[in-house]
Each structure stands twice: as C-alpha cells, then as structure tokens.
Amino acid sequence: MSPQQAFADSLLAEQATCPPGLATWNGSDPARRFAVYRNNVMVSLIDALADTFPVTQALVGEEFFRAMAAAFARANPPRSPVMAHYGAGFAGFIEEFPPAAGLPYLADVARLEVLRVQTYHAADAESVSDEAIALLLAEPGRLPAARFTLHPSLRIMESHHAVVSLWAAHQGEDVDSALAAVDVAQPESALLLRSGLDVETYRITSGTAKFIRQLQVGRGLGAAVELALAADAAFDMAEALGLLIRAGAISGIANPEGEQA
Amino acid sequence: MRPPAIDGNSAPGLPARGGVGLKPEHFRDILASAPDIGFFEIHAENYMVDGGPFHHYLGRIREKYCLSIHGVGLSIGGESPLDEDHLDRLARLLDRYQPESFSEHLAWASHGGTFLNDLLPVAYDAATLSRVCAHVCHVQDRLKRRMLLENPATYLEFAASTMAETEFIAEVVKRTGCGLLLDVNNVYVGCVNHHRDPSHYIRSLPLDAVGQIHLAGFARDTDVAGDPLLIDSHGAPVAQAVWDLYAYALERLGPNLAPTLIERDNDIPAFPVLLAEAHRAEAIMNGVKAGRRQEALA
Numbered sequence: 001m002s003p004q005q006a007f008a009d010s011l012l013a014e015q016a017t018c019p020p021g022l023a024t025w026n027g028s029d030p031a032r033r034f035a036v037y038r039n040n041v042m043v044s045l046i047d048a049l050a051d052t053f054p055v056t057q058a059l060v061g062e063e064f065f066r067a068m069a070a071a072f073a074r075a076n077p078p079r080s081p082v083m084a085h086y087g088a089g090f091a092g093f094i095e096e097f098p099p100a101a102g103l104p105y106l107a108d109v110a111r112l113e114v115l116r117v118q119t120y121h122a123a124d125a126e127s128v129s130d131e132a133i134a135l136l137l138a139e140p141g142r143l144p145a146a147r148f149t150l151h152p153s154l155r156i157m158e159s160h161h162a163v164v165s166l167w168a169a170h171q172g173e174d175v176d177s178a179l180a181a182v183d184v185a186q187p188e189s190a191l192l193l194r195s196g197l198d199v200e201t202y203r204i205t206s207g208t209a210k211f212i213r214q215l216q217v218g219r220g221l222g223a224a225v226e227l228a229l230a231a232d233a234a235f236d237m238a239e240a241l242g243l244l245i246r247a248g249a250i251s252g253i254a255n256p257e258g259e260q261a
Numbered sequence: 262m263r264p265p266a267i268d269g270n271s272a273p274g275l276p277a278r279g280g281v282g283l284k285p286e287h288f289r290d291i292l293a294s295a296p297d298i299g300f301f302e303i304h305a306e307n308y309m310v311d312g313g314p315f316h317h318y319l320g321r322i323r324e325k326y327c328l329s330i331h332g333v334g335l336s337i338g339g340e341s342p343l344d345e346d347h348l349d350r351l352a353r354l355l356d357r358y359q360p361e362s363f364s365e366h367l368a369w370a371s372h373g374g375t376f377l378n379d380l381l382p383v384a385y386d387a388a389t390l391s392r393v394c395a396h397v398c399h400v401q402d403r404l405k406r407r408m409l410l411e412n413p414a415t416y417l418e419f420a421a422s423t424m425a426e427t428e429f430i431a432e433v434v435k436r437t438g439c440g441l442l443l444d445v446n447n448v449y450v451g452c453v454n455h456h457r458d459p460s461h462y463i464r465s466l467p468l469d470a471v472g473q474i475h476l477a478g479f480a481r482d483t484d485v486a487g488d489p490l491l492i493d494s495h496g497a498p499v500a501q502a503v504w505d506l507y508a509y510a511l512e513r514l515g516p517n518l519a520p521t522l523i524e525r526d527n528d529i530p531a532f533p534v535l536l537a538e539a540h541r542a543e544a545i546m547n548g549v550k551a552g553r554r555q556e557a558l559a
Contacts, residue, residue, distance in 0.1 A: 002340050003340075003421075004339065004340045004372045005373065007381065008372040008373070008375060011377060012377075021421055022417050022418070022419060023417070024417065024484065025418070025455050026456065026484070026488050028485040028488065029485045030417055032484050033417045033454075033484055034417060036416045036482070036490070036492060037416065041379045045378055048378070077375045078375070078377075078378060079374055079375065079376060080347075081306050081333070081336075081344070081378075082310075082334070083306060083307075083376075084310050120314065121310035121311060121313045122312055122313060123311035124311075124313070124316070124317075152311070194313060197313070197314040
C-alpha cells in the first residue's frame with residue numbers, strides 16, 4: 001500500500017489508527033498529532049453537510065445529525081474538490097440509516113435541501129420578457145404547440161410527505177408551533193427557483209409538478225397539459241402557467257417552427 | 262524542467278498592500294462600504310459553480326478590486342496524477358476573472374479519486390521532490406501562468422524525509438520557476454510544532470521568490486509529551502508572535518515587499534475587524550519602508 005493510501009485510510013477509519021512512517025521531534029506518540037488531521041477531515045466534511053442540510057439537522061438535533069453525517073462521510077467521502085454539491089447522496093443514505101427509520105420524511109427533507117443548493121448555484125439566465133408572454137397568450141391557437149425553455153435553476157420535487165411545510169416551518173421564529181401544525185403524512189410537491197439572488201420554494205400540486213416535468217423534457221404545452229390532467233384530474237393549467245410566468249421560470253419560448261422568442 | 266513559457270510576473274501583479282480573504286458573509290458589506298483595501302482573495306473551489314450569487318458578487322467586487330485566486334484542491338503533493346478536470350475548471354475560472362495572482366499549496370488533498378478536504382503533509386525526499394516539481398510545471402503549463410506555492414503548516418514529520426522543508430521548497434522554486442507564497446502563520450505553527458527556529462526557517466527560504474504573504478490565527482493544543490501543538494485554525498486574530506515574525510520577514514524581502522493577506526475561515530468576524538488587520542499589515546510594511554529610507558539617508 002502506498003504511503004498516502006495508508007494515510008488516507010487512517011484518516012477515514014472509524015477507530016483511531018495511525019499510519020506508519022511518522023516522526024515527532026520529541027519522540028512523542030505521533031497518534032496524537034495524526035489525530036489533528038483526522039479531526040480536521042471529519043469536522044470539515046460534517047460541517048459541509050451541516051451547511052447544506054440545516055433543516056435536516058434541526059429535525060434530528062445536532063448530536064444525531066453529526067453522528068449520521070460522520071457515518072455518511074466515512075462511507076462516502078467527497079469525490080471532487082468542489083464541495084458545493086457534496087452530500088448529493090445523503091438523502092439515499094438517510095433512507096437506509098436504521099437509527100433514522102422513525103422519521104420516514106427525513107430523507108425527502110434532505111432531498112429538498114440538496115435541490116435548494118443546486119438552485120442556488122445553477123447557471124444564470126434571463127427570464128423571457130412580458131412582451132413575449134403577452135404575444136404568446138394573445139394567440140391561444142399557438143399555445144398547445146408552444147415549447148418552453150425553463151430557467152436552469154428550476155427544480156421539481158414530489159414527495160409522499162409534507163416536505164415543503166416541514167422546510168417552511170423552520171424558516172420562521174416559532175419553529176415548534178409551526179411544526180405542530182404540519183401533517184407530515186400529507187404528500188407535497190415543490191418548485192424551487194432562483195428569483196434574483198434568492199432561492200424561492202413554492203408548494204405546488206402534484207399535477208403542476210407533473211406538468212412542469214413534461215415541459216422540462218421538451219414537451220409542448222398541449223401534451224404537457226394532457227399528461228398532467230391524466231395524473232391529476234384537478235390540474236389547473238391557468239394556475240400552473242401563471243405561477244411559472246410570475247416566478248420568472250420561463251427563459252425561452254419556441255413556436256411550432258422552433259423559432260426562439 | 263523549465264520555467265513556463267509565459268511568465269505571470271510580466272502582467273501587473275497584486276499591489277504590495279494588505280488584503281482580506283473574501284467571505285460570502287461580507288459580500289454586501291464590501292459593495293456597500295467600498296473599503297480601501299489592496300486586494301481580495303478567494304478559494305478557487307468555492308467559485309466552481311455555474312452561476313448564482315457567488316459569481317454575481319465576485320464579478321461586482323472584481324470590477325473594483327485586485328484579486329488573488331487561491332486553490333485548495335489541486336493536491337500538488339499527491340501521489341496520484343493531477344486531476345485534469347479540476348485543472349480545466351481552474352483554467353476557466355482564471356480566464357473569467359483574470360486574477361493578479363494564482364497560488365496553491367505544498368500539500369496533498371486527494372488520493373485514488375477521494376478528496377479529503379484538508380491540506381495533508383508530504384515527506385521531503387527525492388521522489389516527492391520530483392513529483393511535486395512535475396506537478397507544478399504541469400500546472401504552470403496548463404494555466405499559462407506562474408503560480409505561487411504556499412509553505413504548509415504541519416503537525417507531523419515523516420521518517421522518510423531526507424531534507425528540510427525549506428530546502429525542499431527552495432529546490433521546487435529553483436527547478437520550476439514558481440513563486441513562493443510565504444504563509445508566516447504556517448511558518449510559526451510548523452516551527453513550534455517541530456521545535457525549530459522560525460527566524461532561521463525564514464532566512465532559509467528563497468525570499469527573492471516571495472510573491473505574496475499570508476497571515477492568520479492559530480489555536481493552541483499540546484501533544485502527548487505536553488509540548489505545544491499549534492493548530493492552523495484560521496479562526497482567530499493574527500497572534501503577536503506572528504506579527505513579529507512578519508516584520509522580521511519583511512525586513513529581509515526585496516524593495517517591493519509583498520502583498521499580504523489576512524486569512525480567516527472560521528469564527529468569521531464583521532468585515533471591519535479583518536480590514537483593521539489588513540491595515541495593521543500595511544502599517545508594518547510602511548514602517549519597514551520608512552526604516553529603509555532612514556538607513557539610506559544615514
């Protein structure tokens with residue numbers, strides 16, 4: 001085994017170990033000094049996860065969160081020096097983490113928090129002008145074939161749990177009473193989008209979520225509406241399209257000939 | 262090995278003034294208060310994202326200030342080959358922001374595709390020297406600019422080392438033509454941890470190559486024998502011993518002294534606290550210059 005492989009393995013080992021070949025000026029046990037590196041590595045990884053998952057942490061408490069994050073970091077150390085998106089697999093890990101089994105919504109809250117970071121750092125794009133929107137709406141006959149380019153920061157999430165309400169309950173002053181009012185078993189869907197420099201989190205219907213997903217994969221408006229209605233009879237196109245327009249989620253409109261507005 | 266074809270020194274560099282590490286907590290304050298400061302420094306990896314607030318603020322701050330880009334993830338001391346994707350990301354970032362300076366560490370951080378998110382120590386032996394030199398040359402060729410290499414803060418030494426850290430650094434500078442980022446806090450921390458004389462360490466470096474200085478705070482701990490073990494925490498004000506060592510280093514630098522950065526990555530205070538430290542560094546620089554003028558007149 002190469003010296004750095006041994007060093008790296010000892011850094012991430014659960015039990016404190018010390019790689020061979022180390023020296024100290026006073027002949028003291030190098031394990032104590034090596035522990036500084038072990039601590040630096042684990043604390044930096046756990047802190048990075050705590051930055052990305054503040055609500056997940058609040059739901060389980062700091063001690064539980066840091067133990068869970070340490071277990072994740074040991075099994076899934078970063079694969080890239082770009083740490084902004086470290087923790088993409090944390091939600092999947094939580095789902096399989098037995099001590100968290102009593103909180104079936106926790107993994108989805110973590111998923112929402114990962115998506116919020118993606119939205120925060122996503123590429124910039126201008127929203128289409130009000131004129132372009134007005135032009136499209138002025139010719140209802142063009143609507144079914146219209147295709148939208150959605151903003152690069154847009155993310156959609158559907159959950160069997162009240163993820164948006166759980167997340168939102170942690171944004172105000174009185175978290176406890178806000179949490180008490182949440183029915184966690186209520187399925188919810190989220191639309192995330194950067195508005196200016198801030199990440200906005202919208203609670204949307206499952207029909208709207210399905211509709212936006214169809215637009216994301218390039219389906220025309222008519223086809224997206226049909227598929228959304230098939231999944232959710234209560235789907236309201238005017239409401240869904242209105243939200244996308246108001247939120248600035250549309251960054252391009254193509255007519256049936258494919259010309260960009 | 263050879264110095265890179267295009268020497269970054271031919272472009273205007275950072276001013277010989279105080280600077281501060283740019284933190285997202287301070288973005289708005291900096292734009293609102295337009296502080297008088299020599300430059301800002303960013304960690305390259307934090308800005309390797311597609312868009313959003315980080316680029317929004319950095320772009321606006323870059324328009325008004327000189328910039329140093331400081332990498333923490335290249336793993337120049339690593340046994341593994343350099344990560345070409347990461348070099349590509351760095352090249353794009355440097356191209357976008359055209360910083361006056363680019364620097365990285367004499368350390369490793371990645372192994373076998375795992376990134377350990379810390380600056381880890383290397384053995385100072387012939388094999389490591391040729392590997393580090395090859396990596397520095399490759400970085401300079403790929404980025405088409407001279408880089409500065411930062412001396413590390415270490416807690417351990419390797420039985421395999423055959424040369425002093427300063428000897429190793431001097432040899433890298435000589436063989437690759439890279440510059441030196443003299444981290445005075447790292448000198449102090451490493452010298453206390455390994456029972457060496459920090460002023461001798463400074464004198465043993467190729468000071469002509471110093472292109473920038475870092476100052477930061479450390480935390481105190483002890484080893485098993487009860488001897489001091491200083492931790493390079495970047496979480497406290499610059500210690501008096503480090504200010505003193507800084508003045509000692511400046512006395513031995515060339516006429517242009519060196520741009521000096523206040524680094525703070527943990528327990529981040531309000532921006533004016535860091536600005537005051539940067540101004541203190543400038544005051545020490547001015548004192549050294551004034552002393553030299555008096556000597557010249559005498």
